[in-house]
Amino acid sequence: MSKHTLSHLDALESESIHIMREVAAECKNPALLFSGGKDSIVMLRLAEKAFRPAKFPFPLVHIDTEHNFPEVIATRDKLAADLGERLIVRSLEDSIKRGTIVIKDESKPRNPFQSVTLLETIAEFGFDACMGGARRDEEKARAKERIFSFRDEFGQWDPKNQRPELWDTYNTRVHPGENIRVFPISNWTEMDIWQYIGREKLHIPSIYYAHEREVIRRNGMLVPISDLVQPKTGEKVEVVTVRFRTVGDVTCTAPVESNARTVDEIIEETATSRITERGATRMDDQTSDASMELRKKEGYF
Amino acid sequence: MNTTTQLLRFITAGSVDDGKSTLIGRLLHDSKSIFEDQFSAISKTSEKRGMDAVDLSLLTDGLQAEREQGITIDVAYRYFATPKRKFIIGDTPGHEQYTRNMVTAASTANLVVILIDARRGVLVQTRRHTYLASLVGVPHIVLAVNKMDMVDYSQARFDEIVTEYKAFAAQLNLHDVTCIPMSALVGDMVVDRGENLAWYKGPALLELLEKVEIDHDVNTSDFRFPVQWVCRPQSEEHHDFRGFAGRIEAGEVSVGDEVTILPSGRSTKVKEIVTYDGKLQTAFAPQSVTITLADEIDISRGDMFVKASANPPKVEKAFEAMMCWLSEAPLDKNRKYLVKHTTRTAKCLFSSIDYRVDVNTLEKHANPEVNMNDIVRVGIKIQQPLVFDSYTTDRATGSFIVIDEATNNTVAAGMIA
Numbered sequence: 001m002s003k004h005t006l007s008h009l010d011a012l013e014s015e016s017i018h019i020m021r022e023v024a025a026e027c028k029n030p031a032l033l034f035s036g037g038k039d040s041i042v043m044l045r046l047a048e049k050a051f052r053p054a055k056f057p058f059p060l061v062h063i064d065t066e067h068n069f070p071e072v073i074a075t076r077d078k079l080a081a082d083l084g085e086r087l088i089v090r091s092l093e094d095s096i097k098r099g100t101i102v103i104k105d106e107s108k109p110r111n112p113f114q115s116v117t118l119l120e121t122i123a124e125f126g127f128d129a130c131m132g133g134a135r136r137d138e139e140k141a142r143a144k145e146r147i148f149s150f151r152d153e154f155g156q157w158d159p160k161n162q163r164p165e166l167w168d169t170y171n172t173r174v175h176p177g178e179n180i181r182v183f184p185i186s187n188w189t190e191m192d193i194w195q196y197i198g199r200e201k202l203h204i205p206s207i208y209y210a211h212e213r214e215v216i217r218r219n220g221m222l223v224p225i226s227d228l229v230q231p232k233t234g235e236k237v238e239v240v241t242v243r244f245r246t247v248g249d250v251t252c253t254a255p256v257e258s259n260a261r262t263v264d265e266i267i268e269e270t271a272t273s274r275i276t277e278r279g280a281t282r283m284d285d286q287t288s289d290a291s292m293e294l295r296k297k298e299g300y301f
Numbered sequence: 302m303n304t305t306t307q308l309l310r311f312i313t314a315g316s317v318d319d320g321k322s323t324l325i326g327r328l329l330h331d332s333k334s335i336f337e338d339q340f341s342a343i344s345k346t347s348e349k350r351g352m353d354a355v356d357l358s359l360l361t362d363g364l365q366a367e368r369e370q371g372i373t374i375d376v377a378y379r380y381f382a383t384p385k386r387k388f389i390i391g392d393t394p395g396h397e398q399y400t401r402n403m404v405t406a407a408s409t410a411n412l413v414v415i416l417i418d419a420r421r422g423v424l425v426q427t428r429r430h431t432y433l434a435s436l437v438g439v440p441h442i443v444l445a446v447n448k449m450d451m452v453d454y455s456q457a458r459f460d461e462i463v464t465e466y467k468a469f470a471a472q473l474n475l476h477d478v479t480c481i482p483m484s485a486l487v488g489d490m491v492v493d494r495g496e497n498l499a500w501y502k503g504p505a506l507l508e509l510l511e512k513v514e515i516d517h518d519v520n521t522s523d524f525r526f527p528v529q530w531v532c533r534p535q536s537e538e539h540h541d542f543r544g545f546a547g548r549i550e551a552g553e554v555s556v557g558d559e560v561t562i563l564p565s566g567r568s569t570k571v572k573e574i575v576t577y578d579g580k581l582q583t584a585f586a587p588q589s590v591t592i593t594l595a596d597e598i599d600i601s602r603g604d605m606f607v608k609a610s611a612n613p614p615k616v617e618k619a620f621e622a623m624m625c626w627l628s629e630a631p632l633d634k635n636r637k638y639l640v641k642h643t644t645r646t647a648k649c650l651f652s653s654i655d656y657r658v659d660v661n662t663l664e665k666h667a668n669p670e671v672n673m674n675d676i677v678r679v680g681i682k683i684q685q686p687l688v689f690d691s692y693t694t695d696r697a698t699g700s701f702i703v704i705d706e707a708t709n710n711t712v713a714a715g716m717i718a
Contacts, residue, residue: 008307021529054533169701
């Protein structure tokens with residue numbers, strides 16, 4: 001390669017930095033959605049690269065389902081504190097108290113309700129742009145979403161009416177009350193994320209690495225035992241060496257069997273994996289062929 | 302898999318009938334980029350639809366909205382990697398009304414694969430796709446002559462198509478055209494060479510994608526740095542720090558270089574090139590960096606740093622451009638729009654609408670109405686000076702989008718003449 005060549009990671013990094021700076025420069029009141037998961041940890045490093053030595057020109061925001069893995073929440077708080085950046089946490093519990101979310105079954109995933117609290121938080125702070133760590137390789141609805149994804153007052157995504165996105169010239173304009181979801185790592189794959197975590201030596205929650213965990217086998221997936229998930233009659237609790245490929249709601253995020261205890265071993269495993277990231281791990285995506293598309297239309301990330 | 306592979310963005314153009322989805326499915330499948338759960342999902346669907354073999358085209362079938370209507374409505378992006386390169390595929394539908402989608406996907410592509418059916422040869426849509434690729438300045442073109450299995454893998458038929466296509470491509474000033482015979486259905490010359498096309502000595506598609514030279518797809522000689530964001534930490538530690546953050550869109554810059562800030566025209570020297578990973582001596586396109594300067598000059602977002610070169614940019618309040626109209630609402634000559642060019646947004650007016658190009662025949666029609674999917678030549682007046690190059694010199698500083706202030710929609714994409 002000549003001296004004018006960037007590696008794919010450097011090219012992706014530069015693209016993401018460019019996107020974040022466009023948001024900072026053009027949006028009046030942006031926010032960065034930060035959950036403590038691996039993709040949002042990569043987003044934090046990219047924000048450092050985009051804005052240091054200054055502070056981030058936006059707060060970090062987490063919409064907490066309170067169905068989280070404790071290791072992830074601990075990492076979230078530690079990283080925000082270490083960086084000295086402002087972290088806003090809004091909980092689904094607040095929406096439940098307000099009566100805007102009605103939970104019928106505590107053991108069911110809360111992801112479908114996250115949109116409600118997100119929209120309430122957007123209204124509370126008047127955010128006009130929310131940056132999220134979603135990637136196009138995750139899911140087929142995301143494969144068709146723009147980097148700057150325009151949402152109406154109800155947070156709805158209309159796949160048939162997206163703004164054309166040409167070159168790297170992004171249209172960030174919205175009317176009051178509307179907002180834009182921005183996905184700076186749209187073009188990254190699961191492999192890119194792991195290579196970047198390795199290269200940048202990023203601290204990620206321990207549950208991404210292989211560990212022993214009590215699980216039950218349900219519909220071909222390993223379901224982790226927690227306060228919210230207990231074995232049903234006839235189900236056998238096993239201790240299995242597992243790691244999580246994604247982290248979300250504890251009731252619907254399944255680990256995979258793995259002995260990968262380092263980033264290099266995870267990269268190795270990702271290179272030979274024959275199952276997609278969400279396919280292996282997200283029970284909520286499997287309810288129908290269009291689960292993600294429908295949730296996005298309701299205001300999900 | 303290592304971390305120093307290069308990234309190549311390409312698009313595929315052609316209709317479903319040309320086997321485009323099958324080709325993408327074949328690329329992903331034979332390069333082992335399809336996952337078991339994806340494969341089992343499309344196997345089930347193929348079976349449900351009563352097909353004998355797994356329909357690889359189902360892999361690119363996306364949204365419920367599309368499945369209901371049996372069409373592809375938008376650009377979908379797909380990713381795969383080989384040990385040599387990482388690839389981003391922009392998958393665009395071949396429907397006539399989707400010119401805008403192809404222009405959109407082509408705007409960031411290094412390469413376009415134009416598919417044709419060997420039985421049908423060069424069609425109107427082949428010309429259209431080729432014209433659009435040349436208009437948007439995609440540096441490398443591959444003509445994939447598919448369905449060779451349906452013409453008995455005839456070299457004579459392939460040669461006939463290539464001769465006709467090259468004559469057409471020559472009119473469009475296309476520099477790098479490679480023609481490949483293939484059968485996406487059987488798998489010949491996509492990833493593997495197969496056994497049926499022994500007479501063909503050129504590269505198979507994946508081999509070409511892996512080795513096509515893309516280092517010079519960006520302008521490497523004329524330094525262009527549009528200021529995106531001014532970095533002023535105002536902290537104890539960095540009290541006097543004032544950096545200009547942006548992405549180098551073309552060329553390179555080193556510490557000590559004299560730079561001119563446009564449109565003001567003031568000159569100074571580069572003091573530091575700052576990144577999170579430390580200071581650099583030299584930086585080049587498309588790196589994102591923060592530049593500090595030797596002198597204090599009033600600089601804000603939208604200004605552009607350049608170095609003296611044989612091709613200075615223009616600093617003017619008007620230009621001529623080719624434009625693709627993207628919006629359902631036609632262009633209204635009496636209205637003001639916004640133009641966003643690099644990091645500057647300004648009000649604009651269409652001073653002339655010279656002609657429309659018929660994308661099928663390349664004929665020019667004077668004084669046109671401008672509707673969705675139309676390609677037109679226009680004159681534009683801008684409220685404040687822009688710093689620009691011609692699109693053929695520099696894709697980044699020669700391109701712009703037009704925004705309708707009333708709806709905030711992106712209504713056109715333009716390439717400065």
